Amino acid sequence: MEDERAFIAALTELALERAAPDELVVFEETAEEYFADPQAALTAANQDSAVGFGLELAMITPVALAVGAAVMQALVTALSDRAVTGVSGVLRRVLRKRTPDPADIVLSPDQARYVRQVALDRARSLGMPEQQATLLADSFVGAIATAS
Amino acid sequence: MLLVLLVIPAHVRRRAKLRAAGERLAGAMQRIGELSREAGLSRPPRLLLRPAGQRDAFVFGLPWRYYLVLPTAMVVRWRNRGLFDPVVRHELAHLRRHDVQLATAVWIAAVPVLLAPIVGAAATWDLSLIPMYLWRVALVMGGLWLVRRQVLRSREYGADLRAARQSGYWRPLSTVLQHATNQRGGRWRQFLSHHPTVAQRLGVLADPGRVRGASFADGLASAFLAAIFLPLLHNTLQVLTTGTPLFSWTSQIAAIVVGPFIGLAIVLGPLLGPLFHLILVPLAVACAALVWRRRVLPVPRWLIDDERTAWPAAAREPGLGFALLTGVASGALAAIGVTVYRLVAGKPVSDEDSIGRYLLWLLTAVAVALVVSFVTLVLVPRSGAAVGLVTGVSAAAAGGLFINVLNTFAFGNILDLRFWLSTMEAMVALWLFGYLLLLPLTLATWPLPWRDVPGRLLTTLSVIGAGLATLCVVGPALTLREV
Numbered sequence: 001m002e003d004e005r006a007f008i009a010a011l012t013e014l015a016l017e018r019a020a021p022d023e024l025v026v027f028e029e030t031a032e033e034y035f036a037d038p039q040a041a042l043t044a045a046n047q048d049s050a051v052g053f054g055l056e057l058a059m060i061t062p063v064a065l066a067v068g069a070a071v072m073q074a075l076v077t078a079l080s081d082r083a084v085t086g087v088s089g090v091l092r093r094v095l096r097k098r099t100p101d102p103a104d105i106v107l108s109p110d111q112a113r114y115v116r117q118v119a120l121d122r123a124r125s126l127g128m129p130e131q132q133a134t135l136l137a138d139s140f141v142g143a144i145a146t147a148s
Numbered sequence: 149m150l151l152v153l154l155v156i157p158a159h160v161r162r163r164a165k166l167r168a169a170g171e172r173l174a175g176a177m178q179r180i181g182e183l184s185r186e187a188g189l190s191r192p193p194r195l196l197l198r199p200a201g202q203r204d205a206f207v208f209g210l211p212w213r214y215y216l217v218l219p220t221a222m223v224v225r226w227r228n229r230g231l232f233d234p235v236v237r238h239e240l241a242h243l244r245r246h247d248v249q250l251a252t253a254v255w256i257a258a259v260p261v262l263l264a265p266i267v268g269a270a271a272t273w274d275l276s277l278i279p280m281y282l283w284r285v286a287l288v289m290g291g292l293w294l295v296r297r298q299v300l301r302s303r304e305y306g307a308d309l310r311a312a313r314q315s316g317y318w319r320p321l322s323t324v325l326q327h328a329t330n331q332r333g334g335r336w337r338q339f340l341s342h343h344p345t346v347a348q349r350l351g352v353l354a355d356p357g358r359v360r361g362a363s364f365a366d367g368l369a370s371a372f373l374a375a376i377f378l379p380l381l382h383n384t385l386q387v388l389t390t391g392t393p394l395f396s397w398t399s400q401i402a403a404i405v406v407g408p409f410i411g412l413a414i415v416l417g418p419l420l421g422p423l424f425h426l427i428l429v430p431l432a433v434a435c436a437a438l439v440w441r442r443r444v445l446p447v448p449r450w451l452i453d454d455e456r457t458a459w460p461a462a463a464r465e466p467g468l469g470f471a472l473l474t475g476v477a478s479g480a481l482a483a484i485g486v487t488v489y490r491l492v493a494g495k496p497v498s499d500e501d502s503i504g505r506y507l508l509w510l511l512t513a514v515a516v517a518l519v520v521s522f523v524t525l526v527l528v529p530r531s532g533a534a535v536g537l538v539t540g541v542s543a544a545a546a547g548g549l550f551i552n553v554l555n556t557f558a559f560g561n562i563l564d565l566r567f568w569l570s571t572m573e574a575m576v577a578l579w580l581f582g583y584l585l586l587l588p589l590t591l592a593t594w595p596l597p598w599r600d601v602p603g604r605l606l607t608t609l610s611v612i613g614a615g616l617a618t619l620c621v622v623g624p625a626l627t628l629r630e631v
């Protein structure tokens with residue numbers, strides 16, 4: 001479980017470097033909050049506070065982490081000859097650029113398209129605007145490609 | 149009670165899951181410090197972040213330590229001044245206006261007072277009156293709750309206007325508000341909410357005169373509380389003044405204490421609009437009636453010691469019809485002048501341009517109305533002041549109406565009847581100010597005898613004067629624009 005979370009966090013952080021670099025300064029806290037209660041982190045509250053100011057402005061990070069989880073599952077499916085832990089371990093090592101082994105994680109064009117589509121569908125299902133969803137899906141695929 | 153107050157900030161932090169902003173957000177905190185100094189705060193509030201999914205901003209705390217809570221999504225985008233600064237300025241304005249204390253002061257004042265009889269009864273073990281007392285307390289608390297919410301709603305407008313004034317322009321805050329979450333739930337939710345709707349706030353930002361001091365709910369709650377307070381005060385005064393000459397005046401003393409509260413609540417808010425209508429409209433109607441019905445009444449012979457038996461007849465011309473026609477025709481000319489400017493200059497290209505156009509509207513209509521009043525004063529001896537008021541007010545009002553009609557239906561601007569009314573009011577009020585300066589002229593024609601002035605002559609000369617006034621305003625405006 002910890003490995004999976006670490007992998008999702010590392011992959012998402014890389015994707016956010018393109019999709020929402022501003023949010024990286026609070027990434028650790030946001031990721032911690034997300035993994036503690038994913039649903040609460042994804043649900044925007046609409047409460048009327050004592051002296052408040054409601055803004056139609058959302059963090060991308062929680063959605064990106066949810067997409068990251070879907071992307072990890074997609075990678076497991078795409079590289080179905082490996083166990084989940086193995087995939088996570090390899091990819092995490094690659095993402096950290098310690099012992100890269102491109103042969104293990106390089107995706108074929110079909111696999112990349114599949115991963116992108118999964119990311120895009122998940123982002124859309126979470127209510128992300130189309131333009132942002134596309135950017136995020138591309139960022140995930142780009143992060144994997146760049147890391148490899 | 150004090151202990152509860154001290155504990156509240158910690159409770160808010162825990163309940164809302166707030167966390168302190170880390171060192172990596174030092175830039176945002178530095179900007180908040182700069183904006184705090186601009187807002188006149190001796191020290192900036194401490195920045196706290198809400199959980200990622202939350203989108204609300206607010207302030208809370210105690211006078212020696214305030215907290216500013218911002219959505220994380222906004223804090224990480226602190227370099228976006230167009231988004232960050234207006235929101236922070238708005239929240240700092242709440243602190244500067246002491247809204248945080250106000251939000252809690254109602255309960256600080258009310259709860260101990262309402263609890264005291266219960267504590268007293270408990271101390272003497274006489275609880276027989278407690279049930280009857282409790283439902284009354286519940287009613288009073290309900291009234292206080294409504295008043296408090298209304299006060300907080302009205303403070304939102306004040307914070308918006310202060311924030312807009314500090315940034316030098318209302319547009320940045322307006323842009324942010326347009327992206328704010330809109331309230332849902334209809335009128336009942338609005339009635340209970342701490343906040344006005346986004347549409348209401350945008351309306352006040354664009355036209356601060358729309359701020360209303362007292363709504364129906366304000367009046368209802370204030371009157372209810374005052375009505376409850378009156379017999380209590382009366383009874384207390386009776387006890388205190390028994391055996392003194394003041395005993396028979398206790399009703400009046402109670403009314404003197406309670407009355408101003410109701411009066412201030414009702415009068416102080418929407419002061420200018422009603423005053424305008426209370427003074428100007430009856431004045432115009434009275435003068436119109438005078439112009440219509442003017443005549444010399446027979447003076448009873450017993451009233452004066454004079455040999456004269458015949459009195460000169462009053463002038464009857466120009467009548468009310470021509471006076472109104474003069475004003476309306478002149479107002480139409482002002483509208484035509486403004487329309488010509490619009491056709492030549494095209495659409496406004498910026499906010500400054502729009503404001504300039506609006507000032508041109510005012511200037512043209514007021515100049516035309518003053519010229520018409522001036523012509524009337526000079527042309528019509530003795531009753532010129534009354535006739536001039538009718539021609540002037542009708543010129544200013546008609547000018548405002550026609551300009552708005554043309555602007556809306558010929559050029560496709562938004563149909564906003566409130567804007568129409570406020571524009572016409574502004575024109576008439578400005579004209580009235582100028583007319584007060586012109587009025588002494590009537591003394592110059594006072595020695596002249598009553599004389600009928602043909603209505604056609606008044607209309608013709610006034611329209612010529614109005615045309616020249618329009619040219620004198622619109623012509624230079626067009627020339628300056630081309631330069």
